[in-house]
Amino acid sequence: MSTAAPEPAEPKPAATVLLLRDEPGAGELQVFLQRRVAGMAFAGGMTVFPGGGVSTDDVPDPARWRGPDPDRFGARLGQPTPLAAALVTAAVRETFEECGVLLAARPGTEPGPLPVTTAWRDALVGRQATLPGLLDEHDLELRADLLVPWARWITPPRNPKRYDTAFLVARVPDGQVADDSTTEAVEAGWWSPADALAGYEAGDMQLMPPTLRTLQELSRHDTASGVLDAAARRDIEPITPEVRREGRVVTITLPGDPDWRYEEAR
Template sequence: MGSTGKTWKEAASVILLAGTKGSRNPGRNLHRISQSSTVPRVFDYRVLLLTRNFRGSSAGAHVFPGGAIDKADFSKSWLELFAEAGVSRDFGTLSSIKGPRPPMLVADRQLPVPNDIAFRICAIREAFEESGVLLVKKFPKYLYTTTKEDKYSSHLPQASTKETVPYGSVLSDDLPSDLLKTWRQRVHKDASQFVTLCKELRCVPDVWALAEWTNWLTPAGNPRRYDTMFYTCCLENVPHVDHDKSEMIQSQWAHPEEAIQLFCDGRINLIGPQLFELLRIARFPMLHDLHNFISRRAFLGCHRNCPKRYSMQDGAISVYEGDDLYPSESSTDEASIASLEIRGHLEETIDYSRNHCHNLNRMEFHESMSLRDYQCTIPMSCGHVTPRSLKEFQTTPKL
């Protein structure tokens, strides 16, 4: 299901952004990546980062929850469950976004569930498997009686043209730990068990709380390649996290600047897409402002990021769409993707290239392939914000 005949697998990931104002203990049961912040601004939310095990191409990397799409994410059983919960079959604007669409979301799969819904289900399922956070909305009637029924008693969203993104609903904090453990094991072994879980708990995946953020395709030359949809999900409070101790060996809540600073100090490992997106998110110290921005641009669409790599005299650069060195043809068709597979070489330095290009949208790497900086002089497409410069963090004085 994942590769559809291509040299990469299709996947979905969710960036969990949790407010700290009302959280009982944002760091409970978690490994804290730092005890004090070395950056000046105050953030009222945290981002969940999971640390991969030391196997595979992203060994030890700090990533957002996510994984490969499964045929079970397209099962007609989901449509039956949503219908039972009173949700319209067309899902409204969630499955009819009018802006630019990544190829993975417009592919004609001839499957029951719309692509836009299936990839959200995938991201929610993977977040549950890897972190234990269950992003679902309960039916109006409950299988389990809790002291927090009012929290989930509102009617489920209906199909409409009103373009809003609600805060996410988390059920995992209100369920017995042994029950969660059993279900996580079952879902990990068989993705089709996720719909069974939802049927028995009388809930549906909170697809409304996931907003499109961006789409990344792993560059050629990597042992494993993924075409991944990145979604955001804002939560009012920090939920309990229990990483799976198999694929993920640590779990951390950190504010964006803290994570970037620790990367610059060599204390954590962030791969390209995660660092790029944290540099964007770091423009918003307040969750309310970030949530408003997410809601404003959620239905404007997104492009697939397909970096083109050039080796230079003193390192390398990865250029993205809009950069003067990016291939002029569209990056959405297979012929264009093939042209990006070939790494180019330029007989010039990184500084020379930067100073002689007007439109910049690139990451610069030292000869050791450690990240040097991100440069951007063009507006982002689809209403997005430009990432902050890495230089801001590399020059931050130590306290």
């Protein structure tokens, strides 16, 4: 008697941020990367961009939203407006939780050096506060205008944990410092895309296919402004990698790009 294959898991909405800067002094494009704790259930030991799943609390207050309306993000990402608003909110929250950069500012001002926000961050991480609640309490606006959609990746159906992830680009605000004060990563810092790719090729850095592909794309640009300009012009189609196993070797390819391959032994 044949057994029907199990239904694929429903992808959970998530957001990740390509946090950029031009290296002080040299001006070289850099992106912030974190190496996740090896024992984590998802992407353990991998080097990733800051990000995570959408929370039920990621519902923005329209009065605290500055920038393109959520429906414009939804149109770019192919998502309904309420989910697009939640994805942008999650992107801002996760970036603040994981590296201390807050893409928010008081009305009429630009983001800059933050007051002592350790307590805000701890409250978010401990789920004792929500980002919309903190913005309201401290008279801040979520700066959606600082985020530009870059890509949308969906985990292949065969994976037990699946995510439908919006990739967004943002430049780190002047005067703010991205740090490694998160329990989810063992190290974090700024890398030029070329150096990160060299580390991957040398076996010193583990990258998942979306991270690898994105770093390859970023390496075509010299400055953060160049990436942001390119992001505004990109046509975004959902990318679901195709997986094939031959013995212990798993090969991952991308639809529409037969020359791109990612292989790993399992």
